[in-house]
Amino acid sequence: xxxxxxxxxxxxxxxxxxxxxxxxxxxxxxxxxxxxxxxxxxxxxxxxxxxxxxxxxxxxxxxxxxxxxxxxxxxxxxxxxxxxxxxxxxxxxxxxxxxxxxxxxxxxxxxxxxxxxxxxxxxxxxxxxxxxxxxxxxxxxxxxxxxxxxxxxxxxxxxxxxxxxxxxxxxxxxxxxxxxxxxxxxxxxxxxxxxxxxxxxxx
Amino acid sequence: xxxxxxxxxxxxxxxxxxxxxxxxxxxxxxxxxxxxxxxxxxxxxxxxxxxxxxxxxxxxxxxxxxxxxxxxxxxxxxxxxxxxxxxxxxxxxxxxxxxxxxxxxxxxxxxxxxxxxxxxxxxxxxxxxxxxxxxxxxxxxxxxxxxxxxxxxxxxxxxxxxxxxxxxxxxxxxxxx
Numbered sequence: 566x567x568x569x570x571x572x573x574x575x576x577x578x579x580x581x582x583x584x585x586x587x588x589x590x591x592x593x594x595x596x597x598x599x600x601x602x603x604x605x606x607x608x609x610x611x612x613x614x615x616x617x618x619x620x621x622x623x624x625x626x627x628x629x630x631x632x633x634x635x636x637x638x639x640x641x642x643x644x645x646x647x648x649x650x651x652x653x654x655x656x657x658x659x660x661x662x663x664x665x666x667x668x669x670x671x672x673x674x675x676x677x678x679x680x681x682x683x684x685x686x687x688x689x690x691x692x693x694x695x696x697x698x699x700x701x702x703x704x705x706x707x708x709x710x711x712x713x714x715x716x717x718x719x720x721x722x723x724x725x726x727x728x729x730x731x732x733x734x735x736x737x738x739x740x741x742x743x744x745x746x747x748x749x750x751x752x753x754x755x756x757x758x759x760x761x762x763x764x765x766x767x768x
Numbered sequence: 769x770x771x772x773x774x775x776x777x778x779x780x781x782x783x784x785x786x787x788x789x790x791x792x793x794x795x796x797x798x799x800x801x802x803x804x805x806x807x808x809x810x811x812x813x814x815x816x817x818x819x820x821x822x823x824x825x826x827x828x829x830x831x832x833x834x835x836x837x838x839x840x841x842x843x844x845x846x847x848x849x850x851x852x853x854x855x856x857x858x859x860x861x862x863x864x865x866x867x868x869x870x871x872x873x874x875x876x877x878x879x880x881x882x883x884x885x886x887x888x889x890x891x892x893x894x895x896x897x898x899x900x901x902x903x904x905x906x907x908x909x910x911x912x913x914x915x916x917x918x919x920x921x922x923x924x925x926x927x928x929x930x931x932x933x934x935x936x937x938x939x940x941x942x943x944x945x
């Protein structure tokens with residue numbers, strides 16, 4: 566997840582739905598999402614915004630932010646959620662399926678081919694070395710995203726947020742407790758803290 | 769569970785459930801994928817998991833496609849398809865219904881609230897992902913250095929990540945790492 570995907574909670578003005586001038590058809594949805602997806606190395610979001618807002622003008626920037634904020638707080642792959650929500654907004658369930666199929670289908674074929682090649686040739690020494698180098702960088706990219714997402718918390722001196730973050734890191738990364746267990750405790754706790762601190766700020 | 773004998777059912781169950789708990793996206797679920805694939809079900813080794821993560825980063829498309837690769841290594845093409853649909857399906861349905869519900873109550877305040885509460889959790893989860901992967905990938909000090917340099921470049925510049933991955937691959941191929 567690229568860090569600039571941090572959804573901005575825009576206090577959306579009452580934009581009439583007619584602000585999106587063109588209504589994409591099913592095949593248009595499929596191909597648009599396939600194109601964004603295939604262009605997106607290490608994160609599709611940037612391309613999705615470019616395609617939906619700038620190129621096709623299917624949504625205004627505010628509408629896009631709002632939709633993405635929704636998909637970001639729901640569990641699961643954000644961009645997959647976005648494709649379904651976006652497609653269904655224009656063409657109902659069929660639209661959701663078309664956008665989803667475009668986003669996931671073509672890269673899934675590529676991933677499957679790569680997986681087959683890996684199973685077959687993964688033991689070749691040159692390939693092992695190459696992949697070792699790639700995975701070092703891949704881990705670095707992930708860490709960069711973590712730091713970028715952490716920066717706003719540090720800037721705000723959000724101590725409770727940082728403590729929650731650290732607790733989850735220890736529970737999952739060091740103790741290796743199951744995700745479900747940790748989240749069933751952490752989500753209500755973090756929600757309660759957030760609600761309490763907001764109230765305090767308001768008072 | 770009787771699903772232990774049927775790899776496809778096991779994949780669907782594992783990733784279907786995980787999908788609903790993947791707060792903050794696919795990269796947050798990496799520790800849980802690692803736990804399931806390496807520690808619990810022994811579908812792959814530590815090293816293979818790190819390789820699969822690298823391949824997923826190298827290929828285009830959403831990050832979630834790492835489950836396609838895990839699924840393939842468990843049960844071939846059917847496994848790849850089953851794992852991908854299981855990881856995407858449940859939350860896609862949820863997103864569909866929630867967005868329709870929100871259309872009606874458009875400017876509700878709670879999505880922003882939930883969002884704010886979940887951000888620290890997903891950062892913690894992604895940091896854990898980084899740690900787990902670094903443990904297998906960064907076996908030498910040069911490998912660790914490469915990770916740090918890549919992180920610094922990706923943090924401070926706007927260089928396309930694909931070039932960094934490519935550079936890592938070349939260094940690896942040349943036997944530097």
